Amino acid sequence: MKKMIPTQNREKQILYILSILILFIFGFNNYMQEWKLSHPTTTKKTSSSSTKDPRERTKKQQYHVEVRHPPEGVGVPLVYEHIVDVVNRPTAPYPPGRDDKKKGKVRRRRRRRLEEKKEEKEGDEEEDADADADADADADAATDADADVNKEEEEEDTDLNDLIKPTTDIDEKEEEETEEEEAEEEEEEDTSDNTAIPIFWHIERSGGSSITRVLGSCLSLVQASAIPSFYNHPLPTMLSVARISDQKYVTVDLTAPAGIHHAKNTGLLTTFHYLTDLIVTHMPYTIAQDLLDGEHKGRLFVLLRHPIHMALSLFNHLQHLPQHHPQFDGTLKNMQIHDWVLHHPTFPDNILLRTILGYNHDPFPRALTEVDLNTAKYILKTKVIVGLLEQKGPSMERFIKYFMWDDHSPFQNQARVDECMERALHWGWYHKSPPSDYYDHFRQEVMNEESSLFLLMKQKNMFDFELYEYAKYLFWWQGMELELD
Numbered sequence: 001m002k003k004m005i006p007t008q009n010r011e012k013q014i015l016y017i018l019s020i021l022i023l024f025i026f027g028f029n030n031y032m033q034e035w036k037l038s039h040p041t042t043t044k045k046t047s048s049s050s051t052k053d054p055r056e057r058t059k060k061q062q063y064h065v066e067v068r069h070p071p072e073g074v075g076v077p078l079v080y081e082h083i084v085d086v087v088n089r090p091t092a093p094y095p096p097g098r099d100d101k102k103k104g105k106v107r108r109r110r111r112r113r114l115e116e117k118k119e120e121k122e123g124d125e126e127e128d129a130d131a132d133a134d135a136d137a138d139a140d141a142a143t144d145a146d147a148d149v150n151k152e153e154e155e156e157d158t159d160l161n162d163l164i165k166p167t168t169d170i171d172e173k174e175e176e177e178t179e180e181e182e183a184e185e186e187e188e189e190d191t192s193d194n195t196a197i198p199i200f201w202h203i204e205r206s207g208g209s210s211i212t213r214v215l216g217s218c219l220s221l222v223q224a225s226a227i228p229s230f231y232n233h234p235l236p237t238m239l240s241v242a243r244i245s246d247q248k249y250v251t252v253d254l255t256a257p258a259g260i261h262h263a264k265n266t267g268l269l270t271t272f273h274y275l276t277d278l279i280v281t282h283m284p285y286t287i288a289q290d291l292l293d294g295e296h297k298g299r300l301f302v303l304l305r306h307p308i309h310m311a312l313s314l315f316n317h318l319q320h321l322p323q324h325h326p327q328f329d330g331t332l333k334n335m336q337i338h339d340w341v342l343h344h345p346t347f348p349d350n351i352l353l354r355t356i357l358g359y360n361h362d363p364f365p366r367a368l369t370e371v372d373l374n375t376a377k378y379i380l381k382t383k384v385i386v387g388l389l390e391q392k393g394p395s396m397e398r399f400i401k402y403f404m405w406d407d408h409s410p411f412q413n414q415a416r417v418d419e420c421m422e423r424a425l426h427w428g429w430y431h432k433s434p435p436s437d438y439y440d441h442f443r444q445e446v447m448n449e450e451s452s453l454f455l456l457m458k459q460k461n462m463f464d465f466e467l468y469e470y471a472k473y474l475f476w477w478q479g480m481e482l483e484l485d
Contacts, residue, residue: 001272003308007109021400022274028432037067046058056061059076067274067466067469067470067472067473068466068470069377069470070374070375070378070381071283071374072364073094074333074374074375074377074378075375075377076375076382076383077357077375077380078377079285079288079289079358080379080383081291082288082292082294082297082298083199083288083292083297083298083299083383084196084299085382085383086299086381086382086383086384086385086478086482087382087481087482089155089402090194090196090299090402090403090404091194091480092194092404094254108218108243112193116178126216135435138453156211164266171416181436182458187341191253195296195297196297196298196299196300197269197276197278197279197281197296197297197298197299198277198278198279198299198300198301198302198403199278199279199280199281199284199298199299199300199303200212200215200279200280200281200302201281201282201284201300201301201355201356201384202225202280202281202282203303203304203305203310203351203352203355204282204310204312204314205310205314205317206303206304206305206310206389207303207305207389207392208280210392210424211303211396211399212225212280213247214396214420214423214424215278215405216246216247216248217247217420217424218409218411218420218421218424219400219405219408219409219477220248220408221248221277221278221405222241222248222250222275222276222277222278223247223248223249223250223276223277223278223279223280223391224249224250224252224253224263224268224275224276224278224279224280225254225255225279225281226248226249226252226253226254226255226259227242227244227249227251227253231313235259236251237266238266239251239252239266239267239268239275240275241275241276250275251270252268252360252420254279254280254283255281255282255283257283257286257290257361259289259292259366260286260291261290263291264290264291268291269291269292269296270296277408280292282355283355284300284302284356285356285358286354286358286361289358292395293421296413299383299385300384300385300405301381301385301387301399301402302384302385302386302387302475303387303388303389303392303395304352304386304387304388304389304471305388305390306389306390306468306469307348307352307387307457307461307468308446308454308457308458308461309389309463310348311341311347311348311461312443312446314348315332315337315340315347315348318332318346319332319333319335322373329346331344332344332346336444337453338453338456341453341456342456343458347460348461349365349439349460349461350368350461350463350464351464352464352467352468353368353372353373353376353463353467354368354377356379356380357372357375359372368463371465372463372464373467374465377467378468380470380474381474381477382469382470384400385399385478386471386474386478387399387475388471388472392425392426393425393426396421396425398478398479398484398485401484402482402484468470
């Protein structure tokens with residue numbers, strides 16, 4: 001019996017180890033099945049793109065976002081018909097009109113040259129006719145012998161002229177036709193959408209002030225938006241350009257419908273070749289509806305921010321406003337963020353979707369539908385150059401490349417341009433609200449996607465959440481499709 005005890009213990013140990021291995025195998029198998037069910041798109045994406053360029057596959061995986069595309073049949077509202085499609089990139093540098101003036105001078109010189117050639121040809125024909133008449137008179141007055149010799153020479157000359165002259169006429173006609181065709185082609189190019197003015201859709205608390213500061217200070221572009229010094233003051237009847245600090249503005253106010261009508265009546269777009277380089281507005285729908293027309297088109301671009309981050313920034317901003325500010329609300333000073341999300345009217349309710357569809361000025365907020373969401377997605381895809389605040393630097397580079405603003409900076413040294421952009425974009429946001437301990441506290445709570453506050457804010461902004469995810473996809477798609485990276 002003493003010899004059997006070690007053998008029985010050994011068998012128990014082996015059975016115990018085998019049972020543990022079996023349980024581990026079953027558990028690992030179940031885990032792999034659950035992982036495959038929860039990651040179906042990753043496997044399909046890798047297998048479907050295995051035959052393509054590995055560099056392209058890496059970019060696709062890097063920017064891949066699972067989104068729902070708008071279904072077929074969705075169209076752009078008629079209001080946006082005067083916004084140029086993003087795929088029709090401008091072929092001339094901005095500001096609009098500068099390159100058109102150069103083309104106009106070239107076209108006028110070409111026309112003048114054609115007219116001069118026609119006049120020279122007519123003069124040569126008259127001289128040839130006079131020379132022929134003189135030759136005939138001299139031939140009649142000559143002697144018979146000389147007349148016979150001259151006759152033979154003239155016959156030889158006419159034979160040669162008959163052979164040479166038609167080819168010369170044909171060459172001249174071909175040159176004239178080619179020059180006229182080139183002039184007509186240039187005129188057709190000039191009728192393209194190169195004169196469509198850039199329109200920046202400035203969304204509050206989304207980094208738009210940094211973009212406008214780069215455009216105004218670093219690139220020296222004249223903006224038509226709203227001059228700070230003209231707030232609460234009547235605007236002048238005549239349009240002009242005013243300098244505020246290191247930026248230049250046209251004397252208009254595009255922050256309200258009345259100001260947009262005033263800008264149209266005073267001829268903002270009819271003189272934008274000379275006054276403004278771009279429009280900055282919070283209301284793209286109203287601009288497209290009341291300011292643009294068939295002769296004056298626009299190109300829309302925007303910088304978007306995550307809806308949760310935008311709401312947090314707005315709450316912190318409202319709590320730190322001074323009493324003289326028009327948006328000041330004393331009840332927000334000590335309000336908890338949960339109460340603000342649940343009850344206060346300043347909490348953004350799908351503001352991106354409502355703004356792009358023109359619903360933000362409704363007296364009573366209308367109920368949004370899937371049709372509205374799909375329409376907004378299609379507008380973003382076809383009419384808007386999308387930038388992201390989380391990709392602020394690359395977004396700014398895309399805007400500059402798309403609108404051909406590379407050579408517009410007042411600085412001769414490229415290093416100064418880069419320093420100016422770096423300072424405006426990354427050294428501290430323009431109009432950034434001061435931080436606070438309470439802000440940091442509820443920011444950490446909201447950033448937890450499993451917290452009740454995050455889920456509540458997502459539920460109240462579910463359309464903007466999905467629209468922003470689609471914008472992230474468009475940011476990748478436009479970079480590849482329009483070759484902006």
